[in-house]
Amino acid sequence: MSETSQLLAAIADTGRDPVRGGYSRPVFAAAERELLDWYVAELDRRGLGAETDRNGVVWAWWNPAGVPLQDTVVTGSHLDSVPGGGAFDGPLGVASALRAVDLLRERGVVPARPLGLAVFPEEEGSRFGVACLGSRLLTGAITPERALGLTDPDGNTFADVARAAGLDPAGFGRDDEALARVGTFVELHVEQGRGLVDLGAPVAVAGSVIGHGRWRFTVHGQGNHAGTTLLEDRRDPLLAAARVVVAAREVAAAHPGTRATVGRLQPVPGGTNVIASRVDLWLDVRHPEDAVTAAVVAEVSRRAVELAAAEGCTVQVREESLSPTVAFDAGLARRLSGVLPTAPRLDTGAGHDAGVLAGRVPSAMLFTRNPTGVSHSPEEFCTDDDAELGSVALADVLQDLLG
Known part of the structure; x- marks a missing residue:
């Protein structure tokens, strides 16, 4: 089993749904909190301390040069899921980010430019109805007033549930200080379709997110x-x-x-x-x-x-x-394609935090092959080899950007 798959195996029992099958990991619920505990523990093992910002985004920094946190290269994804979702939507990007740090260190890379890792809350919108809620709040794409008033199926407001999770609802909203740290954002995600299956490739560079x-x-x-x-x-x-x-x-x-x-x-x-x-x-x-x-x-x-x-x-x-439809930064996409010359370009019909962040910072995405072509379902899959190839591709891209 590859190192990336070993990371995922550690959370394979968290949030299993005995009724729907697959996983149900709504934001701020017990399963998602358990996943965050696992993630923070993995950061600690790598000497990377975690910090949660006022919008609930969990950040970590690899900054051996000790330079100011600005123009940072950031990667990451999310840990929440749709009801009865698959094992890879979100967690694969998080595990690949951790594995990429390990690979860079194994290669002897000492970045002069900081590398950031991020996990965004409520990407799926499965609990409060608005997808990418954490990145929308961070960038100002949704007002805090609207976000705080959202309710889950049980009638709990986002404000009350966030408060119970240790966040201060008064702090929600656009965070220019946090955004100023991010110079480039790259998100790896399992492909939620069969584009890579048809193309016979393990990894792709994203072109756009369909509106x-x-x-x-x-x-x-x-x-x-x-x-x-x-x-x-x-x-x-x-x-x-x-x-x-x-x-x-x-x-x-x-x-x-x-x-x-x-x-x-x-x-x-x-x-x-x-x-x-x-x-x-x-x-x-x-x-x-x-x-x-x-x-x-x-x-x-x-x-x-x-x-x-x-x-x-x-x-x-x-x-x-x-x-709206988001075309990722063309120059950044070309740079990723230069690092990964055999990776095809793919557009996606799925929404992602990278698509929200693209309105504020240069952003890009990598997709890792899903042999079933099925997502938001227990049938979603990624092979052991492809999971590791995705992590290697991410490490290659990050090394180029950090250079």
Whole structure:
């Protein structure tokens, strides 16, 4: 087993989900806190002290020259997961960053420029509904007022949960001092698709992150008794919501290249013998052209109003997050391709902290091959050899940047 895989093996039992399969590691919950403890312990073994900033980002610095922390090369990823997610989405990037430090030291590299490691909270948005929440707060891409008011499925606010995790909600928000330390950011991530499988390559350099967003549709109807309410007397929001799900697929299909998904639908109150009074559903839409994304959402929203009205219901639509298409720094991408001449360029339909940071600092990404092509699922995978090859590629890139 390679050194990168050994790091991942140490956390293989943390956050396993016996119901969904895979892993459920929501931000600030016990499993994610346990992963952070593992990470801090690994930093300690390498003589790298951890510090948590006011937005919950965990930083560490390798700075043998003792120079000021500015123009730093930073790498890292996240440790939280979607419900029932795979073992590699997030943790592979964190483990590869640790392994890259080991490789650089084995090579005798003594960086004159500091190297930083970072772990960002709530990248998936699985608990509070907004992806890359930590990096959005850090960069000012979301206001602290909005972030603090977000609630999880149990009704807990982000402010209260963060406070329980030892953070001060009053400190959340854009942190120019922390950003000033970062000169370059490089994130390694398992590929969340089959691009590298088709290309027969273990590692790729990212070109762009496709624009994406999440919208919440709330359909209001009339709650009632399932056994006593005639079909013709019903105002069933779940029936309307089901038709909205189908409409989203139909609208997306009419716009080539669009990905539209309803992955979560929540009836209220949710009883088996109860006609729901309200249904919430979340629509995820992605397309390389932001105008197409907007057009798809507008058309789905228009059809949702019609479909709800046909069932005697009403619908409200609210944008929860929106990230335009991000092209990574072209000069930095060329530099990475120069270091890794056999690595192809790949665009990605998945959101990442690197895509958020790209608006403030030169950023880049590396992808490591996923032989199943499946992600956000227990079937997500990375072979032992490819995991190590990804770490070596990251170390090669970091050595070049640190030079």
